[in-house]
Amino acid sequence: MSRYFREISVAAALALVLVGLALFARAFYQPQPLLTLVTSQVAPTLVIACGMTLVIICRQIDISVGSSFAICGVCGALLLKQGFPIGLALPASVLLGAAFGALNGALVAGLGLPSIVVTLATMVTWREALRWLRQGVYVNIGTENQWFGLSQRAGQWTIIIVAVGLMIGLAVVMKHLAAGRFVYAVGTDAEAARLAGIRPRLVTFLCFVLIGALTGLAAMMSAVQSPQVDPTAGVGLELRTIAAVVVGGVSISGGRGNLWGVLAGLLLLSSINPALTYLGVSAFWEKAIQGTIILLAVVADGLRSRKRAN
């Protein structure tokens, strides 16, 4: 119980919100709006949050995901518009994202630069480059490419299944495979991990490549949801993702946390806006409540670690 205290309390808070909605706002549970909400708001963010979890467990951070999300989405959409099939545009977007991640990883793991500054710089650079080259023009991929060319229902379920499948797969890897444990080891103590025969720089580099590739995937999952791809997508995405990861119990000082908690944290944070809307409260309170939840989560952490120390 105490070991998974955070995961359980976040899940309990989420259950409370869901029960509250069931009692006071039945409209929230209409299947189609709920499905659209989960596909558009939760699934792509979950995919990026998976990568962010690994990066943060590795005691690094990546705040450039919002910008590479926008670039990958636009580039994938441009390929689709040129008439290339989704089978080519999707891997291209993933590869481009991985390349962005590899650049961050090379600067962080190779040169030993602080990840927050490196990704701050790449975030500004990529965002401004996209603005300059595209001038905010939407990319029209047409309805034939929407939902990967499937029906809306099938497309939505595909996106949800891929996101959840990825998350469960990664959760298993992190818990049961050596590769996953390496990430925890490097995040807990890089020098000790090195002495144990792990290559911390390689692990860090690969974590950045992974979050890049997942960002590319998430970008396409989000891009195919409408016939027009927004080039300003993903502004503030990095902080939303980090918030979900932190609320889910991943320690920002590395080495602790798991993906199930992140799923609960993301669902809790994503449920605020619809909950406010359906309960008739002004939706402008969303960010304030999000901030309060983040602070509550870290305060609980601080109090618990102080109690343990005493």
Added chain:
Amino acid sequence: MNSDKHGLKKLLFRHETLLLLVLVGEWLFFYFRGTTTNFSGVTVGFGTAGAQIDILRHSCEIGLLALVMTPVILTGGIDLSVGSLMGLSAVVFGKLWRDAGVPIPAAITATLALGALAGGLNATLITALRLPPLIVTLGTFSLFRGLAEALTRGADTFTGFPASFQAIGQNNWFGLPAQLLVFVLVAAAIWLLVHRTTLGRSFRAIGYASEGARYAGLPVGRRLATVYILAGLGASLAGLIFTARLNQAGANTGTGYELFAITAVVLGGTSIFGGSGSVHGTLLGWAAVAVLSDSLPYVDWPREVGGMLTGLLLIVALSAGVLPKFLSAWRARRHSSRSVNPQPTPSP
């Protein structure tokens, strides 16, 4: 510390000196490419006093944030909430003045008090519970912006402030923007604090080794509280100046400014891990960012390129800082691996 022969070389390769060269280069480039004479023989463009004053006027707010961010980063912390606090300050100021009928001087005082209070909230969470500043200020980043949006329902803006208040952001005093005077005063105060007081020394000591500073008898908690409250004050001052400059206060005031402020500080040579850095470095970093982000229209380049170049400059500055160490470590590794497996010397 060094012999004189090394002293000159050290001065030449100091981060600040290189940054100054970059800044001068930038300025000269824009001066020669961005200044022209029109038909009636009047000089227009970057080289005119008007353009220089405009650039200064636009960048004072980010400069203020960068100044108060410097002590925070020196202690090894970070404050992501300053941009959001600018927004909250602007909205609270507007609400006090328009809806509550509070006179301007009292509203300014109350807004600054709010800034100190908000900084105090960050400080309490960071010091009393020993939480990581990155996460605490990420939470308040969301909280302050959210409160600003909730207070204005996302759409309400405040305008029509009295001319005496707008003067702070729009008038010239002695040929210079009025807010530059505020900026210079704050810069002088922060420089004295960081470089000429024991308080400033203790910031660096905490950033270098927080536990060590504690064992040396420094009141680490109180010192950290000082830097975060100072950051809160600076952010609300920047919010007020922004409001005066545009004669408008909205919930989105200062969005993304925290990132530009951090860029200026890090570009100025302050280590993001704390312990080393300088206020004059921050001023140079700020000037480099300000010139790059505001001057490109004068040479007919899109403004976005300025943002791009700022990001690239940050990466180059960081890499240049670690490259000598990286190369020597690499050489040492190669050397040691050679001595472990000595090659047989070929006989002549």
